[in-house]
Amino acid sequence: MKKYIKPFGVLLFFLALASTPLLAQDTTLDTSRFKLYMLSLIVGGAIITIASAAGAYCQAKAISSACEGISRNPGSAPTIRFLLIFGLVLIETLVIYALLISIIILMGKWGSYA
Numbered sequence: 001m002k003k004y005i006k007p008f009g010v011l012l013f014f015l016a017l018a019s020t021p022l023l024a025q026d027t028t029l030d031t032s033r034f035k036l037y038m039l040s041l042i043v044g045g046a047i048i049t050i051a052s053a054a055g056a057y058c059q060a061k062a063i064s065s066a067c068e069g070i071s072r073n074p075g076s077a078p079t080i081r082f083l084l085i086f087g088l089v090l091i092e093t094l095v096i097y098a099l100l101i102s103i104i105i106l107m108g109k110w111g112s113y114a
Contacts, residue, residue: 044102051098058091 066084070077 040105040108044105047098047102047105051095055091055095059088062087062091 066080069080
C-alpha cells in the first residue's frame with residue numbers, strides 16, 4: 001500500500017497544477033453564446049463520428065479487395081500492396097482533415113465575431 005502513495009501524491013499534485021487556469025475563468029454565461037457552443041459541440045462530434053466511421057468502412061473494403069486481388073494473382077502482389085498502402089494513406093488523411101475541421105469548429109470564439 002505504501003508504494004502507491006508517492007505516485008498517487010504526484011498525480012494529485014499535477015492535477016492540481018493543471019487545474020489552476022480554471023480558477024481564472026469568468027463565471028458569467030451568455031445564453032446565446034452557450035446555445036451556439038452546444039450546437040458546435042454536436043456538429044463537431046457528428047463530423048468526426050461520420051468521418052471515422054466512413055474511413056473505417058473504406059479501409060476495411062480496401063484491405064478486403066487487396067487480399068482478394070493478391071490471392072487471385074500473386075505475381076501482382078507488390079503493385080497491389082503499393083496501391084493499397086497509398087489508398088489507405090489517402091483515406092486516413094481525409095479522416096485527419098475532418099478532425100482538424102471539428103477542432104476548428106470547437107475552438108471558435110462564438111459570439112465575438114458579431
